[in-house]
Amino acid sequence: MAPSPTLNTDRLLLRPFRSGDAPDVQDLAGVYDVARGTLILPHPYPDGEAERWIADLQREADAGTLVNFAIVLREENRLIGSIGLDIAATHRHARMSYWLGQPYWNRGYCTEAVRALLAYGFRQLHLHRIYAPHFLNNPASGRVLQKVGMAYEGGLREHYLRFGRYVDVELYGLLENEFDQR
Ligand SMILES: CC(C)(COP(=O)(O)OP(=O)(O)OC[C@H]1O[C@@H](n2cnc3c(N)ncnc32)[C@H](O)[C@@H]1OP(=O)(O)O)[C@@H](O)C(=O)NCCC(=O)NCCS
Incomplete structure (x- = not known):
């Protein structure tokens, strides 16, 4: 797959991660309240x-199974989070995931990044479907998915085992034709 481009929104730049981002990633992702909403962030963060992780992103991008972007505040050139798509090319679908550093929550940044990623996934990658699970106990993530117009598709009981506990999941999805009809 071609290298991920840079995407611009009103306030954000979405660009590939680079090795020099590692200290910022560790600072932001190392916070328990950030990790606990995600499927993959370890805690404590070693x-x-x-x-x-940044090296793996490149390998997975080369294999065509992932596109991932650093979320950067354009004015300050400050890294604030991560957003990506795990791609199953056979099905032309992808699972979206994201996290933002806690100081940057509730300012609409994730919603802005998700809108850009959906446009990239449908218009550039020609995906048929993009879906996003979120933990039931993480309503902020659900609110982001509602704000961008993804459809609620149901709940999955105790679907993931996270930090020693089974967690319920809410699932949202959007199809290519639904995105085009906007
Ligand atoms: C989920 C997360 C990415 C949201 O990022 P964000 O930039 O704060 O999101 P936005 O500001 O675009 O939107 C957040 C919305 O949730 C709402 N919200 C925040 N806390 C909430 C809560 N406890 N209950 C309900 N809604 C809540 C906000 O009010 C806002 O909605 P509004 O615009 O209608 O007021 C961020 O909280 C985060 O990184 N959490 C940790 C990692 C994580 O959970 N990742 C998601 C994995 S599925």
Whole structure:
């Protein structure tokens, strides 16, 4: 797959991660309240993990199974989070995931990033479907998915085992034709 481009929104730049981002990633992703909403962030966040993760992103991008962007505040050139799509090319669908550093919550940044990623996924990658699960106990993420117009598709009981507990999941999705009809 071609390297991920840079996407611009009103306030954000979405660009590929680079190795120099590792200290910021560790600072932002190392906070428990950030990790607990996600499927994959470890906690505590080990030294060296951010470097490993950024290198893995590139390998997965090369394999065509992932596109991932650093979310950067354009005016300050400050890294504030991550957003990406895990792609199943066979089905032309992708699972979206994202996290933002806690100081940047509730300012509409994630919603802005998700809108840009949906446009990229449908218009540039020609995906048929993009879906996003979120933990039932993480309503802010559900609110983001509602704000961008994704359809609620149901709940999955105790679907994931996260930090030693089974967690309920809410699922949202959007189809290519629904995106085009906007
Ligand atoms: C989920 C997350 C990405 C949202 O990012 P964000 O930039 O704060 O999102 P936005 O500001 O675009 O939108 C958040 C919305 O949730 C709402 N919200 C915040 N806390 C809420 C709560 N406890 N209950 C209900 N709604 C809540 C906000 O009011 C806002 O909605 P509004 O615009 O209608 O007022 C961020 O909280 C985060 O990174 N959390 C940790 C990681 C994570 O959970 N990732 C998601 C994995 S599915």
